Amino acid sequence: MPYPTPTKTRPSRKGLRCFTVVFCFLLLVIPINAICLAESPTRTVVDAFGRPVVIPKQIDRVLSTYPPITNIVYMLAPKKLLGWNFKPDGLYLPAQYAELPVVGGWFGLQSGHYETMLAFKPDVVLYQSMLDYPFEEGLENVRNLQRNFGAVPVIGVSGSHDITRVDESIRLLGNILDVQEKARELAAVHQDILRTVTDRIQTIPLKDRVRVYYAERPDGLSTDPSGSRHARLITLCGGVNVADCALKQGMGLTRVSMEQVLHWNPEVIIAEQRSIFDEIAENPLWRTVEAVQRKRVYLVPNGPFCWFDRPPGITTIPGILWTAAVLYPDRFPESDLKELTRRFYADFYHHRLTERELSHLLNTHINTD
Template sequence: MNNQLFRCLISIFLIVNASGFCAVFAEETRTITDMTGRTVIIPVVIDSVLGTAPPTTEAVYMIDPDVLIGLNFAFNTSKYVSSKYTNLPNVGGQQMGNTLNYETFLSMNPDIVLYGATVGTDVSDQIESIQTKLAPIPVVGVEDSTNAEDYGREIEFLGELLNAEEEADDLNIFYDNVYQTVNSKVATIPDEQKVRVYYAEGPDGLKTEPEESAHAQLIKICGGNNVADVPEKSGGGMTPVSMEQVLAWNPDLILAGDSKFYNSVLSDPNWKDINAVKNKKVYLIPNQPFGWIDRPPGVNRIIGIPWLAKVFYPDLFTDIDLPALIKEFYSNFLHYDLTDDEVNTIITSSGLK
């Protein structure tokens, strides 16, 4: 009888303690469905995050930078960065065909790891492989991180994920405003009247992106006609082209992704017969602290939409107050208050008057 009573008490003790453990565990975690459709258990409060590639990492930086414990790139030499974030470590990433440093990610032990995925692509094998290697750290899939026509879904998802809904809403309002302002006007331009654009990458300008590349997406969004008739290069883009191809395309306007090329092209005899060079229609894409048109093709380039619209069609967009938009974007989403001189330097250094 005593043995039976003892076993009964032990069973009750174990049930009560197990129930208490489950209750505590349930209070500290939540179950979500990520943007790729996976069910993931994550902490209720997320204090530390790493991303596997720059587009998603930079989205987090813009919405809730204090949760980032590392970046996929060096930040200590970038301009227009708050001193609070300049020393975030470079943990590497999967950009440009690189392999994730799993040991580094595991040693930093973030609450979650974010994996950026392109909507419509099957990344189940890749994301599960990363999850296996990073267990028990939960890996959360985020879609549309490089789709400038639909950043809203990613921004909203990250806001809910990080309990930063207000910041995400503010970013979406800014994005919707500039996107609709530009898109509504360029949609009325006949195709034959659209500016013909060449996106020059690299120090010699002889790498580029075709229209279907995410890296060149803003050209189309802002009403440009991308002249590059080349295949898209996997693993980060930058398809090599020849000088003869560029001469045959003869663009009306050139977007320079490299300052060395920008500073030399107007005096380079190889380029002198191209309309864009003849008419001095060459512009340097701002890239501090992140690219405005590309590199990476994430939400960081939202500010590139009004800039590129004014580059392409200055007479059509006289109502855009670009200095005010730049100040607002940097202050609210890049967490840096630009001076008037810094704003002027950004604009004039790009070639825009």
């Protein structure tokens, strides 16, 4: 049976008016909704000073005024880093990053230049003071930087120079750079190392804790006592810092005498630089120190960054296990340190160490024969 032919009906005038009203309404609403649903080119983050800072959603060009922050950026998102605060050791750095320009900054005895940094056209500038200013003073410093950087957002960071607080900086920068997974990975490695060291040293009685002297530039007769972030790893790894001297803020480096070192008579000496390491090995004045007599003087591994200090913070993560192994070699096998070093350099320094490079990096033991 054929389908019935539909009856043709003309729409009423009332219906036409309703249709016209609805159609006009849709013409107005749809563009507005499209605008609302369009992705904003900016987003807001809250920095370490509690300041809401509007930043580009896509960040590809980053500068930092402070080396510990710069190093975190390199470890998390190296392609976004525009330059170094000072030239790092070229060892174990891929050429494309070793050749990045030096942009300066505000740290140590350095005073940065706004024009130099602005010439690189950064999407954001990351800031932290080297000194632990009171909150209000630190807040005013970051506001002053923002005034000088103009339209470029300045984000205040905190704790990047303190190995016990660095994870908060890692998380903040992971969010800013949109590399949250990499940030979680780095923080997890840090926490795993801390747990390993803490678990293995916690049963050592105080009387059996190793006495340590940290020998610093220029001749080994500068040091930092307990409580200084520059010597933080000694206490963190179960050692006793023998330096009974004044704590200097900022760069540290309290001067002491040879007589004081002889009186403290450390069991282990950690040498900041090769020249200090050689001075201790060759100068007869050091030979009566127990650490020298027992050949327990160690040069801090360095390349591309120092494992123990200068700058303190993120790059000392492998140094936690190294320091623990130096102080208590019976509790921390060399194989553990080698495996950590391989993985850490591949994952965060973006360089796969050869066996020769690994051996050179960890060959830090004194030989006075």
